[in-house]
Amino acid sequence: MITNLEIALDEKNLELNTNMSSVMHGAIMELVSSEFAEEMHKQAIRPYSQSVYKIDDNKWIWSINTLNDYAAKNIINAITNNNSIYIKNRESELNISNYSVYKTSFDDLFTDNYLGEKRSRYLTMEFITPTAFKSNEKYVFMPDIALIMKSIISKYDTLSTTTDIMDDNLLDKIVEDVSIAEYRIRSRYFYLEKTRIPGFVGRLKLKINGSQNMVNMIHMLVDFAQYSGIGIKTALGMGVVKKL
Known part of the structure; x- marks a missing residue:
């Protein structure tokens, strides 16, 4: 199963730009288990992608895509099971209430x-x-x-x-x-x-x-x-x- 999670971002709490994507990847690795993080680090082609980007003049999103059920269980579920995520590099909390999930195969x-x-x-x-x-x-x-x-x-x-x-x-x-x-x-x-x-x-x-x-x-x-x-x-x- 392929899963797309899109989370609306609030520019008031975070200084948003595309280069922030690497910071958000760090937040994911903090959230998942150390075993999963280590396994992903060793893979040349990882079963997920993610990025922060603007979709119109006033709206930024954090888009996370998992490309198999194993990645979805460890990443998508870990994110959506929380009300917020702490972004360590920004010393800020990201609210996880405004999001959408789409699945295909x-x-x-x-x-x-x-x-x-x-x-x-x-x-x-x-x-x-x-x-x-x-x-x-x-x-x-x-x-x-x-x-x-x-x-x-x-x-x-x-x-x-x-x-x-x-x-x-x-x-x-x-x-x-x-x-x-x-x-x-x-x-x-x-x-x-x-x-x-x-x-x-x-x-x-x-x-x-x-x-x-x-x-x-x-x-x-x-x-x-x-x-x-x-x-x-x-x-x-x-x-x-x-x-x-």
Whole structure:
């Protein structure tokens, strides 16, 4: 099961910005058991993502996504079973009364995209928080079809218990069939303690050629990416993407 928890944040009590996401990750690790925290620290692909971001001019949210039941039990339940959470780095209490929970599944994502309405050959993604990749030990902070799709598929195949997507030729086929039709991208740093990581934010419109199965798969992967995030450090707040 995939679970999304969105908590409304009060700007009066917290100095809100996207870079606060790493502080909120610290609050989660303080809340969960030490065994779970240690287990997550060892995993290259973690079964959750979270970030703080603004959804309109006056509203900030803390969005937490868990990508399996184990993570939901340890993170979502731990948060919602409390009336408030102490944010140690801000010496402030966060009220947990104004929140919403949404659930879906890998099976639902497949059904919606393969058995539902016919999907368009055009798809627009909005990268809300700085997004970047690591390639050859260097940061890549420009949108690249191969890196975007490889990141999503790696997370999907690691966390799905029903289907695997990647095969030897799939990524080459995606690069052949998917192209960037339009973009409005700008660079933005993500600040993590004393480190700044280069990333990009903005909109990317994709054109999908090839079979309808290819179209359906790309839509399904981007739907999943709305929960998993894209690229590096999605547990700390980077790589939030929405499908428009």
